[in-house]
Amino acid sequence: MTQLLIGQLLNGLIVGTLYGIIALGVTLTFGITGIVNFALGEFMMIGAYSAWYLADVVGLPYPVALLPAVAIAGLCGLAADQLLFRFTRDNLVNGLLVSIGLISIIESGALLSWTATPKEMDYVLSGTVRLAGIGLPKMRLVVFALLAAVIFLTYVGLMRTWLGRAAYAYAQNPEAARLMGVRTGLLQSGVFVYSTALAGLGGALYATLYSLEPFMGGLYVLKGVEAAILGGIGSLSGALVGGLILGVTESIGAIFLPTAFRDAYGLIFVVAILVLRPGGLFGEGR
Amino acid sequence: MIAALAAVALALVPLVVKADFVLTIFIFSFILGIAAVGFDIIFGIAGQLSMFHAASFGIAGYTTFLVMKAWALSFWLGLLPALALVVAMSVVIGSICFKFRLKAFYFAVVTLAFSELARLVVMNWTGLTNGTLGLMIMAKPVIGFGSLSRPIEGTLAWYYLTLVSLALAVVAARAVVRSWIGRACGAIRLNEDLAQTLGIDIFRYKMLAFAIANVLAALAGALFAFYTGYIDPSYLSIGQSLDIIAMVLIGGQGTVLGPVVGAFVLTGLPHLIEIGAEQRAMLIGAILIAAILLFPRGIVGSLIRLARRAV
Amino acid sequence: MLFEAAHATKRFGGLTAVADISFAVDRGEILGIFGPNGSGKTTLLNLISGILPLSAGRLRWKGAEIHGLAPHRIAALGIVKTFQNPQLFLELTVAENVGIAGHLALKRHLGFGRVRELFRPAQRVQPGLDAQSERILRLCRLDSVRDQFAASLSYGQEKMLGVAMAMMCEPELLLLDEPASGLGEEEIANLEAVLRELRREGVALCVIDHKIGFLGRLADRALALRHGALIAEGRPEAVLNHPDVIEAYLGRQHVPAEA
Numbered sequence: 001m002t003q004l005l006i007g008q009l010l011n012g013l014i015v016g017t018l019y020g021i022i023a024l025g026v027t028l029t030f031g032i033t034g035i036v037n038f039a040l041g042e043f044m045m046i047g048a049y050s051a052w053y054l055a056d057v058v059g060l061p062y063p064v065a066l067l068p069a070v071a072i073a074g075l076c077g078l079a080a081d082q083l084l085f086r087f088t089r090d091n092l093v094n095g096l097l098v099s100i101g102l103i104s105i106i107e108s109g110a111l112l113s114w115t116a117t118p119k120e121m122d123y124v125l126s127g128t129v130r131l132a133g134i135g136l137p138k139m140r141l142v143v144f145a146l147l148a149a150v151i152f153l154t155y156v157g158l159m160r161t162w163l164g165r166a167a168y169a170y171a172q173n174p175e176a177a178r179l180m181g182v183r184t185g186l187l188q189s190g191v192f193v194y195s196t197a198l199a200g201l202g203g204a205l206y207a208t209l210y211s212l213e214p215f216m217g218g219l220y221v222l223k224g225v226e227a228a229i230l231g232g233i234g235s236l237s238g239a240l241v242g243g244l245i246l247g248v249t250e251s252i253g254a255i256f257l258p259t260a261f262r263d264a265y266g267l268i269f270v271v272a273i274l275v276l277r278p279g280g281l282f283g284e285g286r
Numbered sequence: 287m288i289a290a291l292a293a294v295a296l297a298l299v300p301l302v303v304k305a306d307f308v309l310t311i312f313i314f315s316f317i318l319g320i321a322a323v324g325f326d327i328i329f330g331i332a333g334q335l336s337m338f339h340a341a342s343f344g345i346a347g348y349t350t351f352l353v354m355k356a357w358a359l360s361f362w363l364g365l366l367p368a369l370a371l372v373v374a375m376s377v378v379i380g381s382i383c384f385k386f387r388l389k390a391f392y393f394a395v396v397t398l399a400f401s402e403l404a405r406l407v408v409m410n411w412t413g414l415t416n417g418t419l420g421l422m423i424m425a426k427p428v429i430g431f432g433s434l435s436r437p438i439e440g441t442l443a444w445y446y447l448t449l450v451s452l453a454l455a456v457v458a459a460r461a462v463v464r465s466w467i468g469r470a471c472g473a474i475r476l477n478e479d480l481a482q483t484l485g486i487d488i489f490r491y492k493m494l495a496f497a498i499a500n501v502l503a504a505l506a507g508a509l510f511a512f513y514t515g516y517i518d519p520s521y522l523s524i525g526q527s528l529d530i531i532a533m534v535l536i537g538g539q540g541t542v543l544g545p546v547v548g549a550f551v552l553t554g555l556p557h558l559i560e561i562g563a564e565q566r567a568m569l570i571g572a573i574l575i576a577a578i579l580l581f582p583r584g585i586v587g588s589l590i591r592l593a594r595r596a597v
Numbered sequence: 598m599l600f601e602a603a604h605a606t607k608r609f610g611g612l613t614a615v616a617d618i619s620f621a622v623d624r625g626e627i628l629g630i631f632g633p634n635g636s637g638k639t640t641l642l643n644l645i646s647g648i649l650p651l652s653a654g655r656l657r658w659k660g661a662e663i664h665g666l667a668p669h670r671i672a673a674l675g676i677v678k679t680f681q682n683p684q685l686f687l688e689l690t691v692a693e694n695v696g697i698a699g700h701l702a703l704k705r706h707l708g709f710g711r712v713r714e715l716f717r718p719a720q721r722v723q724p725g726l727d728a729q730s731e732r733i734l735r736l737c738r739l740d741s742v743r744d745q746f747a748a749s750l751s752y753g754q755e756k757m758l759g760v761a762m763a764m765m766c767e768p769e770l771l772l773l774d775e776p777a778s779g780l781g782e783e784e785i786a787n788l789e790a791v792l793r794e795l796r797r798e799g800v801a802l803c804v805i806d807h808k809i810g811f812l813g814r815l816a817d818r819a820l821a822l823r824h825g826a827l828i829a830e831g832r833p834e835a836v837l838n839h840p841d842v843i844e845a846y847l848g849r850q851h852v853p854a855e856a
């Protein structure tokens with residue numbers, strides 16, 4: 001039993017980092033621009049399909065395909081920002097609605113291009129590693145390590161660099177930041193594109209572990225939003241912790257409750273957190 | 287006034303148009319129009335973005351049918367518990383969201399969470415709902431009593447039933463919107479803090495708008511299920527909620543007929559232009575974005591504005 | 598006494614914004630509240646109107662405790678507050694703004710009878726309310742702009758609209774947060790006339806303002822606050838010449854030697 005528990009725990013942590021990177025994108029975008037970008041899941045999907053395409057169809061070795069895949073997702077994010085979200089800076093509900101409309105467009109586009117048939121990427125890294133008496137696929141560990149590293153670097157980057165502090169100051173007081181010369185338009189676009197790139201990275205790595213279908217985005221963005229709310233919208237560490245908690249709960253829950261319940265945990269967390277501690281675990285409470 | 291004329295015109299349509307295919311589009315537009323009118327009350331008037339209407343839509347369909355079957359009741363009697371259930375859910379969810387004065391985004395997420403939870407329950411409670419396989423609904427609503435009763439069968443009967451239902455929904459919605467309730471909800475949308483100091487009970491009016499919206503979605507859901515003769519968990523999907531949102535935004539939020547026009551546009555479009563399902567979804571998404579960025583007043587709203595300018 | 602505050606205190610974490618303030622206001626009385634910025638005046642009004650919860654102390658309205666009630670309930674009891682930065686329904690016209698403010702009056706005068714309005718959508722149920730709002734608009738010199746959108750008003754007109762909306766709520770105690778700031782001479786004279794009229798009708802007023810001439814003339818009694826505490830109370834001239842008040846506003850060096 002403990003073997004099973006530990007195994008599920010570790011799996012949960014790995015899935016949790018995937019949720020965490022989407023949550024990070026959600027929380028960054030919301031914190032700086034005030035918009036919840038529900039379309040982040042679609043950018044994750046773009047990253048995933050790009051990675052698959054470059055690696056399996058074009059034939060590039062995966063490590064070489066990874067960066068361009070992320071770049072593609074980021075570029076799409078840039079296009080979305082410049083063409084659409086730039087005009088919703090003042091009206092946040094509109095931004096949310098535009099992101100919802102965008103989901104339809106991107107998802108249907110993917111359906112048209114690649115059909116609903118799931119795509120499997122060829123094995124990037126096979127073999128397992130024994131950890132605490134359990135065999136874990138090497139690729140999973142690599143994904144975990146990479147995502148955790150990126151999340152950590154983002155955190156450090158925001159806390160230590162000039163750009164990061166400017167972003168933080170802006171989030172605290174947009175008016176003052178603008179008056180002090182912070183290029184707020186550039187900042188908002190930058191954060192937006194960065195979060196889509198993050199989602200793309202998550203997707204590209206996701207592709208090495210699971211099969212791809214155009215609907216994956218919808219599921220993951222919901223989990224990302226749940227994780228972000230759980231950890232506290234606006235808190236970077238909260239995004240990761242929220243993601244990990246969600247991932248672990250789902251994995252361990254799968255042992256005791258039917259798999260049909262899997263998606264329910266996140267939903268229940270959201271309701272519970274907003275009732276008990278609306279600021280999230282790392283937020284200011286009530 | 288215009289609404290009355292439109293209603294009369296629509297009532298006369300079947301005399302001119304005989305094609306079943308076209309009348310069917312009208313019927314679906316009427317039904318979804320009811321749900322759209324409801325959504326406009328919580329969103330266009332009260333300014334709260336709710337993602338719960340698909341859940342109301344689907345739950346009412348299931349509940350009406352299951353109650354009818356369990357207790358051998360008529361459609362109308364089976365509808366009552368469905369509406370009551372939807373109201374109860376609205377009260378619970380509304381209490382959670384409105385009591386703590388959560389920001390707009392949280393309301394959307396919590397209603398989405400409950401909607402998805404409901405869909406999961408429906409999908410997995412296979413004993414009751416037959417899960418993803420759905421339920422076949424053979425029963426029909428019946429009008430009249432005893433020996434004078436007639437079941438609603440066939441395109442023409444459904445056309446008039448749904449038209450009358452839509453007309454009643456529009457009249458009711460209009461009455462609410464034009465009353466002190468509508469003014470209070472509008473005040474909440476425009477400036478919540480000010481509304482409070484003027485004595486408007488924000489909790490009560492948001493709750494009221496939310497409940498009304500869900501009841502109308504419920505009515506639409508029951509009619510939809512019984513018309514198509516089939517219901518499955520996809521009734522409660524996010525896509526269904528998004529369709530209704532798109533109808534209101536495209537038709538014109540905050541107007542009386544906007545949601546109805548939007549319902550016609552969204553329902554009729556795929557039939558006017560021969561395109562596949564994916565292209566339809568892309569087109570709707572693009573139109574939705576265009577509506578938000580370029581035509582925030584929607585079709586009806588823009589027409590009203592033009593009319594005012596001309597006068 | 599119509600309204601009493603007893604030991605009202607408000608703490609924000611380590612900062613005490615309002616410290617142990619007690620005072621009373623009676624019908625038909627104008628109470629002026631003076632004090633430099635940051636002395637807790639607006640916070641005090643927010644406490645009374647229910648927007649902020651008390652940290653300690655009591656608030657009594659006609660003998661009954663009212664602290665802890667939601668803002669809309671306090672408004673329904675007859676205590677209405679205006680905002681320092683005018684809060685309006687910008688997308689509506691001036692007349693519509695005042696119309697919405699009639700919500701409480703409608704409820705009060707008709708109770709459940711207002712349900713009738715649902716069945717007669719073409720006409721408002723109580724035409725008396727329209728007459729009342731017209732009267733208020735005329736009094737506040739806003740009748741000429743009644744059909745203009747609130748967003749297009751001048752600053753002075755915005756402030757008067759805020760007062761007009763508060764008046765439409767039929768208040769028994771009106772809390773005004775710097776109603777004269779940013780107003781020109783003529784507008785101040787108009788405001789004074791309106792407030793005197795309200796006093797004549799028996800409404801109690803608590804007015805915060807920095808225009809010492811205006812408030813000194815108008816108020817029957819005055820309070821002075823500094824750093825959240827009450828430093829003087831009494832007739833306006835006495836309060837304004839109180840050494841602590843002069844020190845608070847202008848500094849120690851300006852206090853007259855003998856005082």
